[in-house]
Amino acid sequence: MAQVKGIKIQTAGAWLSLVCGALSLVTGIYYAVAAGAANNFTATVLACFLLGAVCALAYSLVPSDWADILNLVAVVFIVVAILEFIVSSIATLADVLSGITMFGSSGGIQYIAITLVLGLIALVVELVSCFMKRTK
Numbered sequence: 001m002a003q004v005k006g007i008k009i010q011t012a013g014a015w016l017s018l019v020c021g022a023l024s025l026v027t028g029i030y031y032a033v034a035a036g037a038a039n040n041f042t043a044t045v046l047a048c049f050l051l052g053a054v055c056a057l058a059y060s061l062v063p064s065d066w067a068d069i070l071n072l073v074a075v076v077f078i079v080v081a082i083l084e085f086i087v088s089s090i091a092t093l094a095d096v097l098s099g100i101t102m103f104g105s106s107g108g109i110q111y112i113a114i115t116l117v118l119g120l121i122a123l124v125v126e127l128v129s130c131f132m133k134r135t136k
Contacts, residue, residue, distance in 0.1 A: 011135065017125075020052075021053045023118060027118040030111075030114065031045055040088060044084050045081050048080045055071075071130050085116070092109060
């Protein structure tokens with residue numbers, strides 16, 4: 001496999017992974033701020049979003065053959081982050097969907113929806129980049 005000399009010679013797959021890394025980083029930071037304010041913070045969600053971002057960015061920027069697996073590892077971390085986030089937010093979702101406060105809701109559903117949308121966009125972008133080449 002050819003060595004990557006710079007970001008200018010990379011393909012769409014590497015660019016998509018770079019976008020996913022940036023989006024996962026933004027999602028993790030947004031989650032930390034919003035979930036902390038709602039008193040619903042889980043360190044696993046933040047760690048997985050950040051590790052997914054690191055893997056996606058390393059896949060795009062590190063010129064090494066061993067970095068090829070990081071694209072798939074980023075997908076795993078992002079999926080775990082999204083699923084753990086859903087599990088930790090289930091009480092709020094149940095209260096909002098049922099219309100009554102029964103399960104000890106942590107507040108509004110806005111930050112949950114925003115975090116899910118950002119996380120799912122990052123996941124789809126990274127999945128698409130998995131089917132593309134990193135180098136020319």
